[in-house]
Structures are given as structure tokens and as C-alpha cells.
Amino acid sequence: MPRIFDNINGNSLDLSLDKSDVITIVITNSNFNIHYELSDGDYKFLIFNNSDSELSLNEEGTIRNSNVEINYFDLNDAKLIHKNNIEVYYGSNLTINSTYLGTNTKNIEFNLFNKERDSAISISNNVVCLNDADFSLTVSGKIEKGSKRSKCFQKSRCLTFENPKKAKILPVLLIDENDVEASHSLSSGTIDENVLFYMNSRGLSKNDALKLLLVSYLMPNEEFYSAFEDGLKIKKIADRKVEKICMM
Secondary structure, X not given: OOEEEOOOOOOEEEEEEOOOEEEEEEEOOOEEEEEEEEEOOEEEEEEEEOOOXXXXXXXXXXXXXXXXXXXXXXXXXXXXXEEEEEEEOOOOEEEEEEEEEEOOEEEEEEEEEEOXXXXXXXXXXXXXXXXXXXXXXXXXXXXXXXXXXXEEEEEEEEEEOOOOOEEEEEEEEEEOOOOOEEEEEEEEEEOOHHHHHHHHHOOOOHHHHHHHHXXXXXOOOHHHHOOOOOHHHHHHHHHHHHHHHHOO
16 A cells, blocks of 8 residues: 655654555655665655755665665755665665756765675666756765675766756766676757757747656656555646746
8 A cells, every 4th residue: 555754744754664665755844864774575665855945855774685666856946955875785676766857056966885796776867957057966886895796777867958057967886896787878968959949830939848848858657656645646746846947
């Protein structure tokens, strides 16, 4: 049965779990900490930043004998500082999908560790930076000594509109073992002016074209949201955030 953590009292959430779960976390605080101790299950998380002010989000934890998927959505125009440190142990899999809309200062740092053999980490990041964004993302994956047959894959995409101050993505791989698989890929670029011209020639205003492109680039389909408690409600909130950004 999917669960939701919303309107959380205090600034921290301790998730010590030993059976499969699907969890939605809606963050409204300005400072928030999440601690994971996940074992013996399949886990799926949706972490949605619904704070109207500057947010500092810190995460740390361990994954043992589990398959874990964590999905991050930050579409706010406020400042964000996000740090993530997760250790993955023998036979476990961690998949991370992150979505960030850069309109302010955002500094994100992932530190992901293959601690033991036969562990797997995969992270995919989608970023859109708009005018005056100051965006920085560092993704560091470390396969530690003794972690044979482990995997660490990174993929990041960054799309820029107008004139961001900074749009920086830094992939890092640190490998201390043989017989492993690891890779990183990064694509970064701006919207083709010919695409915008074509959309304008079909009757779409600049704001309508921007919204359509943002939704197609950033937003998953309804089937994704329906897996989570209040997922479709969160989709409506996310759509309104994109609409607001496009009208600025």
C-alpha cells in the first residue's frame, strides 16, 4: 500500500525499513534531512520539493539486499542546496532519477558508493536552466576496493534557455577495483532557434512553446505518478509550477 509523508513535523525523517514499500515525500520545510536504512525489499520513492522558500536538503543512508528507486522533482524558483550520500552493499541495486528546473541558485551533490561486490548504481539527471540560473550539479560515484562485479552508471542532460549565469554538471568516477562496469555521459545545449521559430509559426507564443518544451523534457507521464500516493495531485502541482515559470 503506497504511503505519503506530507506536512511533516520537524526537520527530519528516519526511514528504517525491512520490507517493500512505495513512499511519497512532500517537502515543505526550509531545512530537511532524510536518513535511509533499507534492507530486504523493493522500494520506490518520489521526493517532491513543495517548499516556497530556500531549501537545504540532506540525505544519507545504506541499502542492503534491496532494489531501490528514488525519484527527485524540484521545479521551484527558490534556492536549493541538496546533498546526497548513499552506500550500496552486496547484491543491491540503486536507481536515481532527478529532475531540476534551474531558475535561481541551485547546488546539488550526489556521492554514491558501491561498498561491496555485485552492487549496482544508476543515476539519470534531467536539468533545464532558464534565465539567470546559477546551477551546479556534481555526481560522484565510487566503486570501492573489494566491490568486484559492481556497476556504476551516470547519465546527465542539461538544456538551457535564454541566458543562465551558470549551468555546470560535473560527473566523477572513482574506481578502486577491477572486474567492474562504469560509465558516465553528459549532454548539454540550448534550444534550436529553428525549433522555436517553427513553433511560433504554428501559432504558439513564446511562453506556450517554452511550456510545451519544458513539459516534454522534464515531466513523466501520468502512469508514473499513479504509482504513488497522491501522485496525480502532485502532477497537478508540478504542472502549475511549470505554468508559473513560463509566464515570468
